[in-house]
Amino acid sequence: MQIYKVGGAVRDRLLGKPVTDIDWVVVGATTEEMLAKGFRPVGADFPVFLHPKSGEEYALARTERKNGRGYGGFIFHASPDVTLEEDLIRRDLTINAMAEDDQQNLTDPYHGQRDLEARLLRHVSPAFAEDPLRVLRVARFAARYAELGFTVAAETLELMRQLSESGELEALTPERSWKEIARALMEDQPQVFIEVLRECGALKVLMPEVDALFGVPQPAAHHPEIDTGVHTLSVLEQAALHKQPLTVRWACLLHDLGKGLTPEEEWPRHIAHEHKGLKLIKAVNERFRAPKDCQELALLVGKYHTHGHRALELKPSTLLELLQSFDVYRRPQRFEEFIAACEMDARGRKGLEQRSYPQADYLRGAATAARSVAVQPLLEKGFKGPELGEAIKRERLKALKAYKEAASA
Template sequence: MKVYLVGGAVRDKLLRRPVCERDWVVVGADEEQMRRRGFKPVGRDFPVFLHPDTGDEYALARTERKRGHGYGGFDVQAVPEVTLEQDLLRRDLTINAMAESGDGELTDPYGGRADLQARILRHVSPAFAEDPLRILRVARFAARYHHLGFTIATETMALMRQMVRAGEVEYLVAERVWKEVSRALVEADPDVFVRVLRECGALSVLLPELDRLFGVPQPRQHHPEIDTGEHVLLALSAAPAELPVRFAVLLHDLGKGVTPQEMLPAHRGHEMAGLPLVRAVCERWHTPRELTTLALGVCQYHLHCHRALTLRPQTLMKLLRGLDALRRSQRFENFLQACEADARGRRGLGERDYPQVDFLRRVRQAAAEVTADALIAQGCQGAELGRALDRERVRAIAKVKEAYLA
């Protein structure tokens, strides 16, 4: 029984990047031996165990053979006779197919170290094509390591295109897709993730609502980049690395993809037109409720944010109410960050001042400071109390606006 550190831990150690989690492969053992040593089985599809002390994952060396479509559909063999080289052969990329022994000896049968030095993302073997989830993984690694100069090998991109044409991507289940998308969106260059999916054709299958934005024009005076899809990627790059914000930015302009041809390059009403598209994406991927709510809010109200300094106090109060801003302060903050990213995601205009964020924070604070206590003391109750509270909050907002614009 031999134990090796494998995968991302070895890769990131060689890249001199922080190692966040360690995965191990065990050669020469079976499931019963692992249980006797106190390891807890957790793998549903594969023989994976948790170390009784560290909690690290230990997997038995295994081979896999495709027997169906999608991420599942594999015959797995995990017996003591499976070698380390056989286990590494089933992995996705050469840079993830290295192992390190306890004394630090590197096992690299497929050239992972050389590809690390050459900054190449390359598949290990033709078996890569058996798992369409690997398309998303490659795109995610491209987003993570783009700033280090990594590119995708020509033959790997060609294989990814072939997999898309074969219809394999259509068999991916929502939970797996969302797991990869949610991880990719917080990588260093999330726009690269989208570009890779588009280049291989997977974006039109997984997120056609976004794919159709490329080539859709916008008014040049507001969007020097013109192309709506390019604008979304610029905005994504401008957004802070927080999943709720970046997910909302990713979907905020979907309505522009259904603008009638005769209206272009204008997109009047694209906010409301985008709402059913955002809902469809969130339902398809089973996204968390809070992320769905924020994405819908940004889609519907991002132009309100851009025009905040010109809105009437009553409209600003409706904006706060529509976003549930007085109760959901973090959601409102995420909304502001997404709208600022949208404003900055324009070629050559990214450094312009965006005072709307500061202004709307003050507006929310002023409205939040108006409470019902004094009104109740005056005898207000029921529906009248709600109306009186709104009137007082509108007055408070009007004072903030007057002072801000003075």
Template sequence: MMAGETPQIYRVGGAVRDRLLGRPFHEIDWVVVGAEPSWLLDRGYRQVGRDFPVFLHPQTGEEYALARTERKQGQGYHGFVCDFSPDITLEEDLQRRDLTINAMAELPDGSVVDPWGGRADLDGRWLRHVSPAFAEDPLRVLRVARFAARYHDLGFRVAPETLALMRQLGDSGELAALTPERVWQETERALGEAHPAVYFEVLRACGALRVLFPEVANCFGVPQRDDYHPEVDTGLHILLCLAQAARLTPSTRIRFAVLVHDLGKALTPTDVLPRHSGHERRGLPLIRQVCARLKVPKATQELALLVGEFHLDCHRADELRGDTLLARLEALDAWRRPERFEEFLLACEADARGRTGLEDIPYWQADYWRGAQQCGQIDVADWLARGIQGMELAAQLKATRRERLCAYRDAHRARRESLNAR
């Protein structure tokens, strides 16, 4: 831009992409070409950001960034030097972006500036990198996988040459430079997409799954009994379960629990395969390992551990004695934390349906467990009024629940036998 010319402001990024796709969007980003920071500050914008100047609009709060270029200088996604001089052109700013569909700009009249072929790739449903500089930023591996999960319904897939660059990043050691917080942030967002399983499929295809989620990667190729699991492969089962979880709930906490529930199967001794007796407890240290490495929030970790340990008991509900029902409901804290108990049941339902050809089976076990939980829901006000408290109250509560649950289990079994006899 020539000296003295008025800076130009363009809408950029996801808002342009999603408008062209006819999808709703909420966040709007802007780029300012030909300006010094003082130009924005003089107009009331508030500067934020340490690595490069970003400004918040005084009324809307939307982000306005000076046009910039980036030069790789170190390892990881922080290893860049930015140039945000007024001489940087719009085309140069767009060239530094990850994907062509994210490298378009829009003028106030709605016309689109598209120097890198973004519209053609929108039409062709391609996730394609803008330039070879894509391979300089390891975070882009996760972003592309997340976009693949988001736009899977529209038919988008990763361009072969982009997947090759993602493999290059996976092999280079650059992925190890990603902070745990950033890996979790991208992964949690991906778990919230319509097709979270696609995120992990793409990471596996480019070799990143083994680097970032080795516990999940190790499940692929591990066989299961085909009479229970027609899909046989444990890794495939996990992805099928994740797809079912996405059908059942938008909760990323439940979806994460489903992702890690069967990690213990990768540790099953080869001489007993394809059986996996005891895999639930074998998997608990692996779940803790993943959660510690990625700094997973406590509530998410707690649910994942409960699903990992007790999902098999949930499936075989009517095989359990009344005492065992009570012990499991206590371990799940079902009476004090009913919302989490519901999350547990949804995760187990996703596990049951995450099998080839069994995606729509009724999961009667969930209602069985809900009935058991309701059966043990006791109002202790009368006991307290009679002075029963402390250890005596706890013992009486446990005994009453055991009696009720045994009766509940026997009544259920009698009804089932009666139906079978007809």
């Protein structure tokens, strides 16, 4: 029995990056031997075990053979005669196909270290094209390591393009796709993920609504970058720079989908794009079964982001409707995330990344003013039921009028 550290742990150590998760592969062992040593089995499809003390994952060396469509269409074979090189060749990228023993002796049959130095994301073997999920994984790695200068090798990009055109991407489950998308959006340069997907043709398969934004112009006075797709990538980049959570990043990606529906004869204006885009945002949300908080914020940002930009001009009654739509009284965090998305949208414009966004504090102040209305005095006056609701609304409107007057003074 020989045990090797494999994959990301080896890659990140060689890159000088922190190693968080460690995966191990066991060569020359059987399931029975692993159980006898106290390992706990967890793999449903192939033998993976948890170490009795550390809880880290140990997998028996295995080979795989394609026998169907999609991510799950594989037959796995694990036995003591599977070599380390046979196990490594089934991995996605050369930089993930290295192993080291307990003395840090490197096994690198597919030149992963050379590609690390060349800053290349290159597939290990033609079997790469058997797993459509790898298109998303490579794009995610491109986003993760963009800051180090990594790019996708031309021959790997071509394989990704073939996969995108083959129909295999449609076989991916929403859960597997969302897991990769969510992880990619939380990388330091998530816009690179979208760029790589677009370059290989996967974006128009997975998110045609986002792909449709590229080449659609906006008024140069408001958007010096002009192209709506370029703007969307810039908004996503700003969200990462400002360490926004996944909910905000997802909303940033989808906020302008309605502009892809504008007839060319109406360009560069996009009248009512906020409402037109809601059905598209809903479709993307459902396609990937995004978490409820991501779905809700994306729809609200899509509908109201121009309200956010015009906050200082809004009538108190419109401001109250906005606050009600977000239920700022019970869900203040969601409104805070809306403000963040609006600010990222404003900053995601060429040359305007550092411009201040006074709307943010104004909206926070409005929410505070509305929340300051006390219900108890109204109860003591005898209001109840629908009448109480109307009385609260009147008092909140009064508070917002006073707030707006004070802010304008």
